[in-house]
Amino acid sequence: MHLRFFSIILSFLFIYHCGQAQTKSFTRHDTLRGSLSPLRTCYDVHFYNLKLKIDPDKKYINGCNSIYFKIIEPTTRIQIDLSSRLKIDSILFHNETLNYERDSNAVFINFKKVLAQTSSDSISFFYSGNPIEAKNPPWDGGFVWAKDAIGKPWIGVACEGDGASLWWPCKDHPSDEPDSVQTIFSVPKGLKCISNGNLEQEVCDKDFHTYRWKVHYPINNYNVTLNIGNYTEIKDEYIRPDGTILDLRYYVLLQNEDKAMEYFQQVKPMLKCFEEYFGKYPFPKDGYAIVETPYLGMEHQSAIAYGNKFRKNMLGYDYIVIHESAHEWWGNNVSACDHGDLWIQESFTTYAEALFVECIFDFNTSVNYLLRQRNYIKNSEPVKGPSNVNYHYWKDSDMYYKGSWMLHTLRSVLDNDSLWFSILKDIQQQYSQKQICSDELINFISQKGMINLRPFFNQYLLHTDIPAFEYKLKRKKNKFYLVYRMRASENGFSIPIKLKLQSGKTITLIADQVFKKVELEENDLKDFKIPTDLYYISGEKLN
Ligand SMILES: [Zn+2]
Numbered sequence: 001m002h003l004r005f006f007s008i009i010l011s012f013l014f015i016y017h018c019g020q021a022q023t024k025s026f027t028r029h030d031t032l033r034g035s036l037s038p039l040r041t042c043y044d045v046h047f048y049n050l051k052l053k054i055d056p057d058k059k060y061i062n063g064c065n066s067i068y069f070k071i072i073e074p075t076t077r078i079q080i081d082l083s084s085r086l087k088i089d090s091i092l093f094h095n096e097t098l099n100y101e102r103d104s105n106a107v108f109i110n111f112k113k114v115l116a117q118t119s120s121d122s123i124s125f126f127y128s129g130n131p132i133e134a135k136n137p138p139w140d141g142g143f144v145w146a147k148d149a150i151g152k153p154w155i156g157v158a159c160e161g162d163g164a165s166l167w168w169p170c171k172d173h174p175s176d177e178p179d180s181v182q183t184i185f186s187v188p189k190g191l192k193c194i195s196n197g198n199l200e201q202e203v204c205d206k207d208f209h210t211y212r213w214k215v216h217y218p219i220n221n222y223n224v225t226l227n228i229g230n231y232t233e234i235k236d237e238y239i240r241p242d243g244t245i246l247d248l249r250y251y252v253l254l255q256n257e258d259k260a261m262e263y264f265q266q267v268k269p270m271l272k273c274f275e276e277y278f279g280k281y282p283f284p285k286d287g288y289a290i291v292e293t294p295y296l297g298m299e300h301q302s303a304i305a306y307g308n309k310f311r312k313n314m315l316g317y318d319y320i321v322i323h324e325s326a327h328e329w330w331g332n333n334v335s336a337c338d339h340g341d342l343w344i345q346e347s348f349t350t351y352a353e354a355l356f357v358e359c360i361f362d363f364n365t366s367v368n369y370l371l372r373q374r375n376y377i378k379n380s381e382p383v384k385g386p387s388n389v390n391y392h393y394w395k396d397s398d399m400y401y402k403g404s405w406m407l408h409t410l411r412s413v414l415d416n417d418s419l420w421f422s423i424l425k426d427i428q429q430q431y432s433q434k435q436i437c438s439d440e441l442i443n444f445i446s447q448k449g450m451i452n453l454r455p456f457f458n459q460y461l462l463h464t465d466i467p468a469f470e471y472k473l474k475r476k477k478n479k480f481y482l483v484y485r486m487r488a489s490e491n492g493f494s495i496p497i498k499l500k501l502q503s504g505k506t507i508t509l510i511a512d513q514v515f516k517k518v519e520l521e522e523n524d525l526k527d528f529k530i531p532t533d534l535y536y537i538s539g540e541k542l543n
Helices: 005-009 028-034 254-278 319-326 343-360 363-374 398-414 417-430 438-449 454-462
Strands: 043-055 060-071 075-081 087-093 099-103 106-115 120-129 142-147 153-158 180-188 192-194 198-204 208-215 227-229 231-239 245-253 288-292 304-306 334-336 434-436 468-476 479-487 495-500 506-511 516-520 538-541
Touching: 028 075, 028 106, 087 099, 087 106, 180 192, 192 208, 227 288, 231 254, 231 288, 245 254, 254 288, 254 319, 254 343, 254 417, 304 319, 319 343, 334 343, 343 363, 343 398, 343 438, 363 398, 398 417, 398 454, 398 495, 417 438, 438 454, 479 506, 506 516
Parallel strands: 043 180, 245 288, 288 304, 334 434, 468 538
Antiparallel strands: 043 060, 060 120, 075 106, 087 120, 099 106, 142 153, 153 227, 180 208, 192 227, 198 208, 231 245, 468 479, 479 516, 495 506
């Protein structure tokens, strides 16, 4: 999902690490939001039509979301989620008002008769109020009611973690993405409103300007967004090596128009790299778009939030652009099925940053980039979070950096780049526009790699210790030996470690939990080094 704030500092500046590990406790609200009770699994959303009027002076929204769904199991009651601070005006079903009860941020809606299986139906959910304001966007979500440099309203909303239901009613669980979404936003005349997908209609009345946008693909609820401000649109095209074209659009504040066209030229080489590694841009009908925002960034699908103030790093790129765009593949095309599986989105995206560096520069520059990421690994909490609760533990960044190193290590373990890159593409193809859980992904990679990777993933996802390559250098008579093993929490954890020796020779040692011995040349034992630039392991010399 989104980039933590110290990631920008990874732009090769000095690094200041601010996160503190904390133990997270879960509330009833987290369970209602994060678990799949029968009142949620009984229906499957296929379309949202969200229509809202936004009043910046009063920081007030009101309108209706029409929720189109199929019934999976016959039911008389369903759960929809909406922040308890927003008022429900009415819920209509075939023009009749429905009864409901609220429990924290869940709304339990009662139908007057049983909704039969396989039927397709819809409810219209009218609501209004002052949505929560973001304290620290994008990490602590909510609305951002900002002003631009010339005093015009500049409004956005970021809600990953907190959930889309903080501002619109929906089935707020990652496992159920609608097949498409329409948003219709009315904003005060003189302001533009940018949402996801394509702008299909603009209507002006006396005081308000209404924008209708359409997303043609499945989308995570938290990616549905609005951006209101004094925007201008810059149109561009990415012409692929095969001659096909992808539409690009950059929405920036009017005063930034001149620099933006030049600045976002970095998008084209980036798309070329990502398409080579992961396959074609997943949402061609909607096009690729960046929207300047008053907060740092977020992977809003086909409307990527960008707020890094046009700052490039020492390599000449803007890592908010790179990271958030990589999410179009990892997170938006292939999405995690549960909050506990968010590592799938962030680990691959953070690793994609390093692949981008490799693509533009070379492998060594990318390893140097990864070594900077490695400084941030904390090993205080497992990378994989608990399932069935609304887990969004942004204070621990290991699903980003440790996840990235896990994938870098896996590439070294497979030691076959054509296999590794085909696996990345295969995941994108197999799970395109789908939600995937950890187990299924691990099985898929194991099958493609023809190796049981369960202990490997378990070690890095479920344990906090770094696997330690323990070794002794021994001399017996005139022979020289390396005695070694891998110490790790996960039973059965074993990886092949490729060692480059002083003699120039390369050997591969299968390191598991049992000590083994290999004979080496005397010279090989001098200045003996463990390749911690290629594997996320530590080297521990025993006496
Ligand atoms: Zn992210």
